[in-house]
Amino acid sequence: MHQFSTGRRAALLGSAGALAGFAIGGRAFAQGAPVTFGALPPLTGAGGPYGPAMLRAIQQVVEEANAAGGIRGRQVRVVAEDDQTNPDAGVRGARKLIDVDRVSALMGTWASAVTTAVAPLCWENRIPLFTVSGADSITLLPHQGYIFRTQPNSRLQIETACRWLLSKGARRVFHLAAQSPFAQSSQEVMVDRLRAGGGAVTGFIIYERDKTAFRSEVDQIMRSRSDTIMLNGYLPDVTILLRELFRAGFDGRKFTFAYAANQNTFQSLPNEVTNGLITFQPSPDVDSGAFKRLQTRFGNVEVDPYSAQTHDHAALAILAAAAAGDAGGTAIRDNVRRISQGEGEKVDNVTDGLRALAAGRPINFEGASGPVEFEERGDIRGTKFRFEVAENGRFRVLEIA
Template sequence: MTSFTIGRRAALLGAAGAVTTFAIGGRAFAQGEPVTFGALPPLSGAGGPYGPAMLRAIQGVVEEANAAGGIRGRQIRVVAEDDQTNPDAGVRGARKLIDVDRVSAIMGTWASSVTTAVAPLCWENRRPLFTVSGADSITQLPHQGYIFRTQPNSRLQIQTGSDWLLAKGARRIFHLAAQSPFAQSSQDVLAEKFRAAGGQVTGFIVYERDKTNFRSEIDQLMRSRSDTVMLNGYLPDVTILLRELYRAGFDGRKFTFAYAAPPSIFQSLPNDVTNGLITFQPSPDVDSAAFRRLKDRFGNTDVDPYSAQTNDHATLAILAAALAGDASGTAIRDNVRKISQGEGEKVSSVTEGLRAIAAGRQVNYEGSSGPVEFDDKGDIRGTKFRFEQAEGGSFKLLEIV
């Protein structure tokens, strides 16, 4: 297991900041022991294209907060573990973060299978878990309020994707899904939506992700006379599926989640294979001040939805602890909604939020991924979606809805 920490540089940034104590309610809070947060992104495996940027977003928020004096004068430290997009590795990483590093919260889990495996450790140890995983089942767990999901759940994602496809004329869709916690729930929503519109799911196959060919699955698709195929998998298997669809001469609409076909897919497949592929994903709030600030920090690196969300994970945890005057996991859990929804002063950065809290004002953080308002289960209430199409080795924006 590989660990990553930021501490000394962040501490130096904090020492250089203009604010080293906060006065709240007339009381000054002196600098104490550092507050430690855990990051558990996929730095390798199927989520590897996203994990490093997700961690970078978290680190950027922490450095900004430390430069402003930290949490009521306490510096912030991040310890990161690579979950390898693997539940077993995720559990090992979470155990270390909780038992050894004594983190106050964990953020950045990506794959639903990893989040499902890690979640019980978090609520049993009273540590909030901030996640970008989409499976409906995650927030249906008995998590006692310790899960906050910034990614729309799979029902909302499939509903949005289905509505878009139906509006574009899709009527006969074949569903190829990797074995995952959201395969069946995705199928249930897809069938419901297409049936209501007079369409049909012409086939549903759940496959093992580590297969090296999918000839039998593609043969069934070709016999189904479908006008659309939904590829509900991850980058390694979707890459193979796209190659085999091209060889089989499938001329229908190819549709997948953007995380299954990131821009790196053009390095593995020729343009003839990828041309026409349509992807969709939750869209960051590209017009927000928080997104623009993150984009400036990333420079030439694109800000994907998951980096925008982990930027918000770190900000939410820090501001919740600052408002509570307590960095325990339970205190963070109990204060997340108090700093992210309601009638407070709108803030778009951790620095703005810390200053407002220090002055005794209520805040309402609006993030780079959009308004971060959570329902009683911990699900994000809503977001926009971005649809793109592969053309000549790059993705072109179709629309944001």
């Protein structure tokens, strides 16, 4: 378990801050025990390359809020558990955060399988769950409004990928996917989108993620005479697949999600294997003040889309509680849209948001990941996507659209 707290200076600022004890609607939000939020990122496992930065982004927002006086005079505390990119570990972590730490919201789940397993615990306990998982099935669960997804759902992601591939001349696409809730829904969308654009899915294989060799799968790909392969997996298995496809002489287009091929891929494979690999991902709002500040605080560490999104998870939860004058899970749920969409004053950080709310002004928070506006089921309404190509040990941006 990883527990984080702010330093003595932030605690003093929180207890003596200018925002302490202000009223909303004539009722003061009394000072008291810290408001506790739970973080459940993948600090290890397939999502391990992303989890630490996701957690760091959450903590930095919490530090900013505490320096500004906290939530109505109450300091904010973050308790983190490692979901290990594993549903069982995720459930254990969520139970501890909900039952022992009594969190008001839970944020930062990454793998769709983990989010699917954890979600019932959240809605049953009236705890909002902020997630970066993409499987369509997640927001189709009977979550009663307690799920907010900042990651585009799988339909939007796959439709975007297919549209882009078709525009680049892809017509025969083989879909190789790791076993996950994301896989089958991705296949259904791919078949429809490619067919509508004059292309076709030439093969579809779902494999177990812990495989160490893919000889039969690669043989089938080679027989399919595909011009493109969609690698719908995770970093460890996609690394193995890239090596085996190179050895087999596959000379078509290789396309994957950016979380499945990053700088670690270049450390594991020679450039001749990775050259030409195309990745895509939701793009943070790189021109926003929120993103630029987060980038400055991260220093030499990349602000990936998941870190930008968890930054926004923390800000949404804090500002929703402040707007409600209530740190309970249901109050947070009911105020997320109130502070993130509408005609309020545009703010891109918790400090300005808390000050505006203290003055009785409505706000419209826009974060590092972009405008955080949610559809009725909790899906993000839209975002930009970033396409990059691997060239000699680094990624070059092809397009942001």
